[in-house]
Amino acid sequence: MDDRDLILADRYRLVRPLGRGGMGEVWEAQDTSLRRPVAVKVISILAGGGSRADEARARFLREARITAALQHPHIVTVHDLGEAATGEGTTPFLVMELLRGEGLDSVVRRGPVGEEEVARWGAQVCEALGEAHAAGVLHRDIKPANLFVAASGTLKVLDFGIARAADPSASGDRLTHTGFMVGTAAYMAPEQARGRPEQRSDLYSLGCVLFELLTGRLPFDAPDTLGYVTAHLHDPPPAPSSLVPGVSAPWDRLVGRLLAKDPRERHESAAVLxxxxRRLGGVPQAVPAARRYTPTVADRGEHGAASTSLAAPVSGDLAAASTVQAPAGPSGGAGMSRRDLLVRGAGVAAVAVAGGAAAMYLTGDPERDPVAWSQKIADVDVINSDGPDVVLADGRCHVAAGHYYKETAALHTFDLATGKPLWKVALHVRWARETRFTVVRGTVLALTDDSDHKxxxxxxFDAxxxxxxxxxxxxLSAMGLHVHRPSGLLISGEDGLVIGVDPRTGEQRWVIDVSSPYDASLMPAGDLILCSGGTAVLGKTGKKLWTxxxxxxxxxxxQPLGEGLLCYEAGRTAPVDLVCRKADTGEVMWRSPFKKTKPDTFVSGAFQPLDELVSGTTVFLPLAAGSRQRPTALNGLTGEQTWTYGSTYQQVDLQEQGTTSVAGGFVLPTGSGPVCLAADDGRQRWRADAPRVQTTGEYALLSETGQARVLQRWTSTRIVGVEHGRTLWTGQFDSTAMSEPAASGNSIAILDGSGTVWVVRV
Incomplete structure (x- = not known):
């Protein structure tokens, strides 16, 4: 297929080829109906005519629909499938989400990967496999080329079941035939090579991938397909540590078990693996194997009994609550046990108290407490902080304590799964007003004032x-924690120099003179760092790319976006423009007026973070500027307008509460409460009446304050899923100040103004 103006099914205009494989081609395309970019996979091996080809295509479409029904954060989303007439004949095609990032095959070509990253990616593959296996779907071709690391860092599994569905000669359970083998020989389980794949065959293939990530090479080396199959059938695999001495013994045991010839010797399931x-990588299990007793949250009757209601927040030291009163209905309220509520399908209410700060929560599952744990921390200041107060990374919860005006800066670290205190460091200085701290590559970087050196x-610190x-x-001019995430380097600029520092050792990796008469300003931008004088530097090496x-x-x-970089710049018709430039040359791709008032560049937060305005490849412009009177969405790759928000819109102060991007959409604050809009077409997902909204990935935290007793105010908080707006958790706190939420997986951490950090699992 080389006709770039071809439109499939009168809807999908092929833009450019992205790759070619044994089954066909993958194209970047434009969905002309929804006006969004998509990926189209054309299964060219099924092109042609005749009854056998027609039967193969029908079977492909039937089985592809089964795999397309898989919905999981770590499985690429299939939007559509159908057939199209091409020069090769009638050809099936799939329409999938267009991902930005890189394949794991590109990652592994750069050499071995750290064990924490291997564990995180491996667990995400297992989550996807578990979802598919539960639906009776095998992958059959797990390999780095079918694993994709999105720009957000999330791993996606591609081509679920497509190799099986695309076998033109497959029938029943027979999966291998003369001239056609389902899967890739270098990663193929012995039983799969014999034509008898099962769920643990996918785990064997994943074991080959983990081996390759740890060592930079495959467990077996062979000149051809037959050689690989023979090795998988008969040869014992080497231990990863025999190739890379730094690999730890637990990884040798795990990979060795996965590469067992007998599938019964491997892990029982993807969930167990x-x-x-997660244990190897130091991250929490998705679902705790056994419930742990935590005295800081409401517990069940086996640890005591108490009764409370769904009224105002409570104070005091409540240890346990085993029964609650149901909210009054048409016939009034009646006492109900948790068992009663479960049988009747009602929600469950309980109260958690720690150090005078109370949280009331609701859940529809009485067998799982949504508040996993809470911890009281002294001297917390969430009001005067411009940076994050809580950071979740690598299975740990890091919290910044200390008041901005006092020399009491401190760091507290807890186990994210259990709330167990791991370590505390008192710095005995004031926090800087800029970003307080961050975590990169197993290192906590904290920024404090230094009055002696102005x-x-x-x-x-070791995380x-x-x-x-x-x-x-x-x-003073170089203040800030500028971390270049792709390389993991801390970047600083001073005296016309830009310096890349290894966060683990503090050693300089590179230094570059940007020829500035002033202190070198800098701005991380995807793979680049933008420096004074309009110079773009590669963050990993410090090499100048363009000026x-x-x-x-x-x-x-x-903000990186496709092949471009999104920046705020001085405007042509308005004080501020939003401009997209080519990342490799700096040429302007498109620009649009962004703001009609000049921001105070000396005020922190004068410019809204650009990642809050980008969801996928859609860019949202919430403010009136130039000829734009309504909030408007643009195609970030072309700058073309895709939709506008047509409802009545009352603008709010974006410095206090701005529009923010969420998974697949945007949350727009309005005078009547926040509204969530889908990024692809602007349709309203949900609306809420809470005056304040904070977001983190797939969740939104809605809150408002009220007065419960004389001289005491409280904050009512609700966590909703951004896709549907359904309430996942609700709580009340004896505090009017709340930190920005931090999320990792299904765990959300909140620090309230009284100094209690809460971790909720939704």
Whole structure:
């Protein structure tokens, strides 16, 4: 297929080829109906005519519909499938979400990957396999080329069941035939090579992938398909540590078990393997194997009994609650046990108290407490913090304590699964007003004031133990924790120089002179760092890529988008424009007026973070500027308008409460409460009446304050899923201030103004 103007099914216009494989081609395409970019996979091996080809295509479409029904965060979404007439004959095609990022095959070509990353990616593959296996679907071709790391860092599994469905000679349970083998020989389980695949065959293939990630090579080396199959059938695999001495013994045992010739010797299921990978990587299990007793949350009757109601927040030290009163209905309220509520399908209410701060929560599942744990921390200041107060990373919950005006800065770290305190460091200085701390590559970087040097201090600690690794001073002009996430380097600019620092050792990786007469300003931007004078530098190496005179991006960050970079710049017809430039050359791809008032560049938060305005490839412009009077969405790849928000819109102060992107959409604050719009077409997903909204990935936290007793105010909080707006958790806190929520998997952490950190599992 080389006709680039071809439109499939009168809807999908092929834009450019993305790749070619044994089954066909993958194209970037434009859905002309919904005006969104998609990926189209054309299964060319099923093209042609005749009864056998027609039967094969019908079977492919039937089986592809089964795999398309799989809905999971780690499985690529199939939007549509059908048949199209091409030059090769009638050909099936699938329409999938268009992913931005890179395949795991590109990652592994760069060499071995760290064990924490291997564990995280492996667990995500297992979650996808578990979903598919539960639906009776095998993958049969797990390999790095079918595993994709999206720009967000999330791994997606591609081509579920497509190899099986695309076998033109398959029938019944027979999966291997003369001239056609389902799967890839280098990753194929012995029983699959014999034509008898099962669920544990996918785990064997994943074991080959984990081996390759840990060592940079496959467990077996062979000149051809027959050689690989023979090795998988008969040869014992080497231990990963025999090739890379730094690989730990638990990984040798795990990979060795996965590569057992007998499938019965492997892990029982993808879920069991996922739990072991999470333990190896130091991240919590998705569902705890056994409920742990945590005295800071409401517990069940076996630990005591008490009775409460769904009225106002309570105070005091409540240890347990085994029964609740149902909210009054048409015939009034009646006392109900948790068992009664479960049988009748009602929600369950309980109260959790820690140090005077109370949280009331609801859940539809009485067998699972949504509040996993809570911990009281002294001297917390969530009001005067411009950076995150809570960071979740690698199975740990890191919390910043200490008041902005006091020399009491401290870091507390807890186990995310259990709430167990792991370590605490008191810094005995004030926090900087900029971003307080972040976590990168197993290192906690904290930024504090340094009055002696009229600047700041960067402190580096081991994220697992709290052991201090290094410390260095920053000038006032270089203040900030600028982390280049793709390379994992800490970037600083001073005296016309830009410096890349290894966060684990504090050693300089590279230094570049950007020829600026002033201190070098810098802005992370995808793989690049934008520096003074319009110079773009590769973040991993410090190599200059291009320079554009007159290019002075504003704000704190640029946002990678497809092949471009999204930046704030001085406007042509308005004070501020939103501009998309080519990442490799700096040329302007498109620009649009963004704001009709000039921001105060000396005020923190004057420019809204660009990642809050981008969802997928859709860019949302919430403010009136130029000829635009309504909130408008653009195709971020072309700059073309895709939809506008047509309802009555009362603008709010974006510095206090701005539009933010969520999974597949945007949450727009309005005068009557937040509304969530789908990114692809602007349709309303849900609306709420809460005055304040905060978001984190797939969840939104809605809150409002009220007065429960004399001189005491409280905050009512509700967590909803951003896709459907359904309430997942609701709570009330004896505090009017709440931190921005932090999320990791299904865990959400909130720090309230009284100093209690709550971790909720939704």
């Amino acid at each position: 996922a739990d072991e990978l 600047g700041g201090q960067v402190h580096a 697992a133990t709290g052991e201090r690794r290094w410390q260095r001073s920053l000038s 554009r005179s007159g290019f002075q991006p504003q704000g704190d960050l640029a």
